[in-house]
Amino acid sequence: MRIEQIQAFIDVTEQRSFAAAARLTGVKRSTLSAMIGALEDHLGVALFERTGNSLSLTATGESILPDCQRLLTSAARINRYCQQHNKGVESQLCIARDDALPEAFWQNVMHEIKTRFPLTAISVYLAPPQAHHGLILRQTVDIAFGLYTAERALDQAIALAPIGMRLIAAPHHPLSRLPLVRQADLAQYTQVCLSHLEEDRLVSEALFSANFLGLTMFELIRDAAIQGTGWALLPAPLVSEALAERSLCRLPHELALESYHYRYLEGDNLGLVASVLLDKVSHYLATKD
Helix, strand or coil: CCHHHHHHHHHHHHHCCHHHHHHHHCCCHHHHHHHHHHHHHHHCCCCEEEECCEEEECHHHHHHHHHHHHHHHHHHHHHHHHHHHHCCCCCEEEEEECCCCCHHHHHHHHHHHHHHCCCCEEEEEECCHHHHHHHHHCCCCCEEEEEEEHHHCCCCCEEEEECCEEEEECCCCHHHHCCCECHHHHHCCCEEEEEEEECCEEEECCCCCCCEEEECCHHHHHHHHHHCCCEEEEEHHHHHHHHHHCCCEECCECCCCCCEEEEEEECCCCCHHHHHHHHHHHHHHHCCC
8 A cells, every 4th residue: 555546545536536636636547547446456445436437435435535634644744754854854842941032022933933844843941041051951952042141151151142231110110200320229129130049049139239029030020110019120122112111111320230141052963943043033132222
């Protein structure tokens, strides 16, 4: 039993005649008839009832048709998988990322990649950058993206682009009414900052004060700042929409803020899908402040 014979069986069934199937597929009628005959001989059953010019499926032909259609679908998928493998397309890609870039960007880029590479299974794990190195070493993920401070950047992390940081607060926050915000002013109010695990200890990255609210994700920090819980230092791409909508405002200051870079870590033997993802992230960063 060959795939070509199964295809001929389905074509003739759908067109309800050898002549119509031959016109549709470009395969000679005699060739289609020979393939169907060979398939019937192999299976030991008749698939069609032929009465004059009339052609219809036998009960056996009706019963095996769904499985034949599934068989063709599986065969086509196998061929596509093998073709993609030969082109360097991964069958599976595991990604870790933080939330320094807007969720809308990640949703769009995942949609674009799955549309282009529909047979690649993709897993995305949201994790702070401090966890990325371990995930790569354990081969839990193949590639990881995150925002690293310059002094804490891992040697293995490759810089993609610097990301501007914004000192922000809600418009109704007392700091937003000051013409110039100084370090002493910030120390008087709650900072909403990142927290992460470090050797089984929860560490908060507060800048100037012990008065802080530590959260595990940038988006949680942004939302808390919008509510007026405190001020925060956040990546520009994540707060651009809130600033435009005036649910947040930038605090005027003369502080020398720490340099941040968006970076990635990669495992071994990355293929085409990871390369396309990397290009899309790099292109996005190049267009954002």
